[in-house]
Amino acid sequence: MSSLEIKNLHVTIGEKEIVKGLSLQISSGEVHAIMGPNGTGKSTLAMVIAGHPDYVVTSGDVLLDGKSVLAMEADERARSGLFLAFQYPSEIPGVSIANFMRAAVQARMAEGEELDATSYYKRLYAKMDMLKIDRKFTARSVNEGFSGGEKKRCEILQMAMLEPKFALMDETDSGLDIDALRIVAEGVNALRGPGLGVLLITHYQRLLNYIIPDFVHVMYAGRIVKSGDKSLALELEAKGYDWVKKEFALANP
């Protein structure tokens, strides 16, 4: 049983404070959704937990199984069990999916331990089949020339291969048509289980029809302003975000 704990987190990028005292605890097996209007700090939250060097934590902490990850480089956080599914995955010309995934898997092995290529490819192909990704993709450069749907499926493929303790999924539904969304959601649902905690970041309720969350949080102005179960998402869908903004303005005059 693992836990990811975000404690009173404040984050700035450049001079600007984006996350302003956010707290949240996720245990393995749980799916939390964070919803909120654009520009409210949702993606910043995902990036800072993953360890992007441009984002600075000014106070607060992020604890994985009780241990702060803030002093760790992004790669160490990933090896400790965090995974970020990017909203805009980087295109990396000349680096094949196969070599990239292999390096990521190898990075998790002890020094001197050799990767067994046969079982690696067997596992990779099984996950690709699950996500309906053509096996020819292994020879293609990472995300280069991929459609929006292909990029997102490739993110889920990496998540499936790397088996994180916690996955941060940043707007995984953006840019997907309904078929692609369904495939991605099926992939995530297949990975759901007692060993995985998920933080789903989304602007729209649509994704939550396919990946049913255990908890829904509303993020606004850099913090969580409301929490509930999946019915909160439906309420937001029906009423929009304006009432949240009004409530926030009344509480913070």
Added chain:
Amino acid sequence: MSAPSPLSVLSHSPIGSFAPDVFASHLASVGVAPAWWLERKRAAYEKFAALPLPKRTDESWRFSNILGLTLDRFALAAPAKPSLAPFPVPHAASLTFVNNRAIEGGQKHGWMELPAGVVITTIGEALAKFPDLLRSHFMAQPQKLGSGKFAALHTAFLHDGAFIYVPRGVEVPAPIVITHIAAGPGAAVFPHTLVIAEENSKVSVVDTFASADATPQFACGANDLYASHGAQITYIGAQAWSRETMSFQFNSTVVRRDARVQSLNLHLGGRQARHESLSQLQAPGAFSEMLALTVADQTQEFDQRTLQIHQAANTKSDLLYKNALRDQAKTIFSGLIIVDPDAQKTDAYQSNRNLMLSEEAEANSLPGLEIQANDVRCTHGATSSRIDPEQEFYLQSRGIRKEMADELLTFGFFEEVLNRLASDELHASLRTMIQTQFTKGPRV
């Protein structure tokens, strides 16, 4: 030979270790050779001795470490035993030279019979059997890139080399692998590979350069490629001299009607390594593709000078040189495209791209054009860029350590060049060889 002196007290004598008595003893060791050959060597020696060392003010040596150039503390390499295996790629034949001498049994056939008429032999043997071919093709092209003195030194002291002749219409189905090895401290070597591809023939040659030990050595080599009408040559030069070696390599490529030459030079070794490459597109339909990859690290200096001369209409050249620089390494690329007045419909491209992996590395680019025809398409450009931090973060966010991420991104940067090779085996072998330059991360 005296003990190697530190770089700070290098002598800059214009002849250094290559004094007249050394040349006389070299000539005495040549044995039976045609008079014209000996005469050429004598003339070359005179030219070498008369020309000064390059000066800081010489345009063709701009940015080069002039103070690092020395001809001192070297000696003509003595015979030695082979110590390195040839380039690991399936091949039709191989030929290995250690300290300028073809090794016993070094002329091996690969897994196949060579097609009739194909000659893969030493220059020594070619002097006896094919003197006319040698006379018209050996170092027959002009030295236009600044190293006339060192090219003359090469001709003067050349002891032996590889001679490859492919007759009309013949295709050699697998690469020919030539290995040049320098062994021992102060060893001076003069590697040479001459490729003559007759009309409509096709051949692929891998020329590799390596040191048997990590001592300071001197390499002054040349390769002449001649593609007759409709011929196709693929040439790979893979340079991995020791980190203490000073190296010069001169390439001359002649491309005749509808012929095509693809060359890819990989530069890994040497303290200071200069590579000069001249392509002459002599008849319509000629195409020269000039590719290079360099991994420069520590305090290495790689100095690359190129010239694409379009001498006839409807000719094409395409140059892409990519350098990855780490630590305090330095690279120089100076390239010129010349289009002669009659060379209408020329299509020439020249690009130098540098990937800066360190704040302290230095990449110099001097692209140039000299166009005398009015209906041409010529493009040139040079760029220097750093690792994209978003790409690096993306890889790191998957658990890949920074060093490994940078290695993957460097390979990604090189892939555009490696992908130009038609042969998957050559592609894989070169990748493996480049990998040896990266020791920090695990192998992929």
